[in-house]
Amino acid sequence: MKAFAIIDRDIQPDVQDLPQPEPGAGEVLVEVEATSVNGFDLSIAAGYVWDMLPHEFPVVLGRDLVGAVTAVGDGVETIAVGDRVAGVIPGMALGARTGSIAEYVALAATAVTRVPAGVDAQQAAVIGLAGVAAHDAVEALDIQPGETVLVSGATGGVGSIAVQLAAAAGATVIATAQPGQEEEYVRSLGAAHTVDYTGDVSAAVSAIAADGVDKVVHAAGDGAALAATLRAGGILASTLGATAEAVGRQDVTVAPIMAEATAGKLAALLGRVATGDLRVNVSTAIPIDRAPEAFAAFTGGKLGKVLIIR
Ligand SMILES: NC(=O)c1ccc[n+]([C@@H]2O[C@H](COP(=O)([O-])OP(=O)(O)OC[C@H]3O[C@@H](n4cnc5c(N)ncnc54)[C@H](OP(=O)(O)O)[C@@H]3O)[C@@H](O)[C@H]2O)c1
Incomplete structure (x- = not known):
């Protein structure tokens, strides 16, 4: 699968071909429709975090996502295949399974919430981190x-x-x-x-x-x-x-403030999006193949959010 990843220190992130993850026990596999660029991703790409955070290369970038669940691991009962979900990848460890700028992401079922009907991927992706x-x-x-x-x-x-x-x-x-x-x-x-x-x-x-x-x-x-x-x-x-x-x-x-994502907070935010009480301008939405352009757009002056889409 395609993933926007860093393969070693001092190497800029690029689109890589990485193995598709399998959902472990308690995890869901999400086919990502959209994700957003956050300042944290820029800090990783700039190499500021290697001496501070546990990591193992390749490191896939991105923290939040919206997409469809295509498989669930053992013990997952609250989320089913076919559900459209939004989530934020939990924890601070960095590696191949901890980034959302990828075609597929496996993450804890407790870290995602269903996207309400009527909320499209772009509206949902902006509320993540x-x-x-x-x-x-x-x-x-x-x-x-x-x-x-x-x-x-x-x-x-x-x-x-x-x-x-x-x-x-x-x-x-x-x-x-x-x-x-x-x-x-x-x-x-x-x-x-x-x-x-x-x-x-x-x-x-x-x-x-x-x-x-x-x-x-x-x-x-x-x-x-x-x-x-x-x-x-x-x-x-x-x-x-x-x-x-x-x-x-x-x-x-x-x-x-250190943002602590929970499915409950995401659900509350998405509820506001669904009722029209919360929105964010999408400055630009760029396909994953051109992810470096999204990073340039984030630093180049924007209004609202920069998204990376399938
Ligand atoms: N601690 C946490 O858990 C956490 C979580 C999320 C984000 N953050 C951090 O919070 C900050 C904001 O995140 P974000 O995603 O909202 O970033 P962002 O989208 O880049 O938002 C910053 C906005 O402020 C504008 N701006 C630039 N200089 C300014 C100034 N001097 N005064 C007022 N506005 C100015 C920027 O305009 P231009 O785009 O034109 O420069 C941009 O529109 C980032 O540093 C991010 O790393 C922390």
């Missing part, structure tokens, strides 16, 4: 109706989902976006205000929320500059590893 990170960030902020929430990185995968979840929780959302298409996009997701991240974000936010914002989602940009926009007692949830020390504020809470 980015959706869970946004979910976890918004949950960590414990947003109360009427609060003001700044979402930095609102034009990307995590941020555009966080804008919608924060607005649904009753927040007034300030989103980072450049004027024009980006601004229109984040407003269509529920942002009440926008600030141009190529300018002075702190000053622009102060002009909107003079007493400071209540909460911040940090999915891009400088954590210290963003923390400076918080009122005392506010919370910043960071998917970029910011800490209270690093942002230089002792009077706010900084919550580091």
